[in-house]
Amino acid sequence: xxxxxxxxxxxxxxxxxxxxxxxxxxxxxxxxxxxxxxxxxxxxxxxxxxxxxxxxxxxxxxxxxxxxxxxxxxxxxxxxxxxxxxxxxxxxxxxxxxxxxxxxxxxxxxxx
Amino acid sequence: xxxxxxxxxxxxxxxxxxxxxxxxxxxxxxxxxxxxxxxxxxxxxxxxxxxxxxxxxxxxxxxxxxxxxxxxxxxxxxxxxxxxxxxxxxxxxxxxxxxxxxxxxxxxxxxxxx
Numbered sequence: 510x511x512x513x514x515x516x517x518x519x520x521x522x523x524x525x526x527x528x529x530x531x532x533x534x535x536x537x538x539x540x541x542x543x544x545x546x547x548x549x550x551x552x553x554x555x556x557x558x559x560x561x562x563x564x565x566x567x568x569x570x571x572x573x574x575x576x577x578x579x580x581x582x583x584x585x586x587x588x589x590x591x592x593x594x595x596x597x598x599x600x601x602x603x604x605x606x607x608x609x610x611x612x613x614x615x616x617x618x619x620x621x
Numbered sequence: 622x623x624x625x626x627x628x629x630x631x632x633x634x635x636x637x638x639x640x641x642x643x644x645x646x647x648x649x650x651x652x653x654x655x656x657x658x659x660x661x662x663x664x665x666x667x668x669x670x671x672x673x674x675x676x677x678x679x680x681x682x683x684x685x686x687x688x689x690x691x692x693x694x695x696x697x698x699x700x701x702x703x704x705x706x707x708x709x710x711x712x713x714x715x716x717x718x719x720x721x722x723x724x725x726x727x728x729x730x731x732x733x734x735x
Contacts, residue, residue, distance in 0.1 A: 550727060551725040599666065614665055
């Protein structure tokens with residue numbers, strides 16, 4: 510039981526490049542979310558999903574795309590990276606009817 | 622929209638002493654959960670304690686306890702007998718009872734002095 514697995518742990522991108530942050534969970538959780546953490550800002554919701562095939566925007570969705578083709582995977586795509594997307598990204602999941610979220614270990618992304 | 626406010630960007634406590642971290646929130650929902658998360662330098666998000674809004678009794682987990690004042694919309698965290706390992710960033714978070722996502726405060730950085 511690996512929990513929530515995020516890859517990569519670190520990434521440096523050049524402005525304009527695209528990439529996908531991977532998130533996978535093996536707990537059969539229905540709810541999955543992506544957050545970004547910036548100094549002094551706490552964690553802010555980017556996108557979330559309540560089940561396979563269903564996604565919705567959070568507080569700061571611009572510049573990011575998501576899809577949920579399976580229960581296990583919830584990738585976050587940066588279409589054209591910008592320096593403002595330099596941040597630490599967390600994926601989290603939760604079982605329906607359960608109170609708490611399980612977090613991945615995060616991805617530190619730097620856009621230069 | 623729901624909001625969570627942590628008014629103390631940084632706090633410091635002497636080892637073995639007690640410290641209280643403050644959190645207030647705003648919501649019109651009647652069913653919700655409140656959480657305190659700890660984030661050490663390893664970056665991992667660790668759930669410290671949770672409180673269901675319908676429960677009047679304050680939650681306690683070993684040295685960690687909360688003071689939940691529902692009418693005042695206040696949810697403070699008390700750490701007793703502080704240890705060096707308690708040094709971390711602490712986040713207060715809110716989750717609505719239905720399909721709610723977590724809404725975080727901006728965090729309080731806690732330092733523990735030996």
